[in-house]
Amino acid sequence: MNIKVSNFNLKDTVTCGQIFRFKEEDDLSYTVVLSDRVVNLKLEDDNLIVDSNNMDNIEEVIKSYFDLDFDYDSLNDKLIEIDSSNKEIIDACNGLKMINEPRVEVIISYILSANNRVPQIRKTLDNISERYGEKVLFRNKEYYLFPTVEKLKKVSIEEYRDCKAGFRDKYIYEMINKIDSGEFDINSIDNMDSVEAMEYLMKNNGIGEKVASCILLFGYHRFDVFPIDTWVKKYMKEKYNLEKVPEIRNFMKEKYDKNSGLIIQYIFNYSRNKK
DNA sequence: CCCCAGGTCGTCA
DNA sequence: TGACGACATGGG
Structure with missing residues (x-):
């Protein structure tokens, strides 16, 4: 299906370091793993051509993720x-949008970003997704969604280490368990100003000023x-x-x-x- | 073998 | 507060 867009820079928006789990295809389209589906996007002038394994409500999903109505x-x-x-x-x-990333995924992604390189961050996120996330078939290829908290709460520190999280393994483990128990409420941030939100995020190990601001910028x-x-x-x-x-x-x-x-x-x- | 990566933590003054 | 080394991992 097509979505009419104006001033949307698909390439820079996808590749500029906001998100990690995407692939540039040979035809210069981009395949991106969203929270509940895999999408392929190709920009032709002001037409965004969208394909997905799940086309339910697709226009709204894409517009929300890529912030197209802002x-x-x-x-x-x-x-x-x-x-x-x-x-x-x-x-x-020009046309770069700030992505609205799923909140748990953005928190884990940027905890991983500390003293790390983008390909390594991507690899670790892929490892975690492949092991604990839901498998999705799209265009005859297998993809793995980022796991839910329900899945991740059963993952041990050692297993995160096996996914190549490095010394950040314990930070992810602690964060997931705080989210699961309700000690950390990802949605309560909506009711805070950004100063409060930064403090709230930085109370957690592994989240400093830089990581917290990435989380707020790309997830909130x-x-x-x-x-x-x-x-x-x-x-x-x-x-x-x-x-x-x-x-x-x-x-x-x-x-x-x-x-x-x-x-x-x-x-x-x-x-x-x-x- | 050294250096560094979209940093943060613990420690010590 | 501020400085400083350690930290997993992998590529240059």
């Missing part, structure tokens, strides 16, 4: 108004938090001669306030692609 244009205009040099950065990844659509990583640091050093994280944080907060997370993601993408 108005980015006016935010982008605002960012350019604040600093006209942002035009180059935004143009470089919070544009007022922003991860500061090596690529952003590099850009800030070159452009503004800012090196320390607190300095960068204050600078961005003052300059962009509620939209710092969005411009940071553009900067990340820009800086990383430029190499």
Whole structure:
């Protein structure tokens, strides 16, 4: 089926480091494992061609996951108004959307991201999914959904280690069990402002400032938090001669306030692609 | 064999 | 608070 889209940059949205479990196909379409199904997406002009093993409610599912109904244009205009040099950065990844990732998956994914490389994060997530997630057949190939908490609560620290989680094995184990017991309530974050939400997330082992902001940005659509990583640091050093994280944080907060997370993601993408 | 990765933790001052 | 080494894993 087709979905009419405008200003949607499928490639950058999928590949810019928000999500890990996707594959670029030979025809330049993207196969992505969502929470309850596998989808293949191909962009032809303003048509998003969607295929899936489960087409129920597919338009709503895709629009929600890829944030297609959110108005980015006016935010982008605002960012350019604040600093006209942002035009180059935004143009470089124009149409990039902030994905709405399933919450448990985004928490586990970014716990894994600490001191880790993207291919390794992906491999570990695939291992966990293959061992404990539901198998799905799509276009004659096997895929595995990210496991439910019901499944993961039975997984031991050693088993996470076997999935190559490394020293983060215990963090995942603890987090899943807190989610299962209700000690950590993934939905209570909706009722917190971002400062409270950061504190709530960072009470857990394995979640620091960087991981917490990724979780809020990609899992909770919070544009007022922003991860500061090596690529952003590099850009800030070159452009503004800012090196320390607190300095960068204050600078961005003052300059962009509620939209710092969005411009940071553009900067990340820009800086990383430029190499 | 060393270095590092979308960092965080524990420890020690 | 702030600095600093350790930490699993795998690729360069």
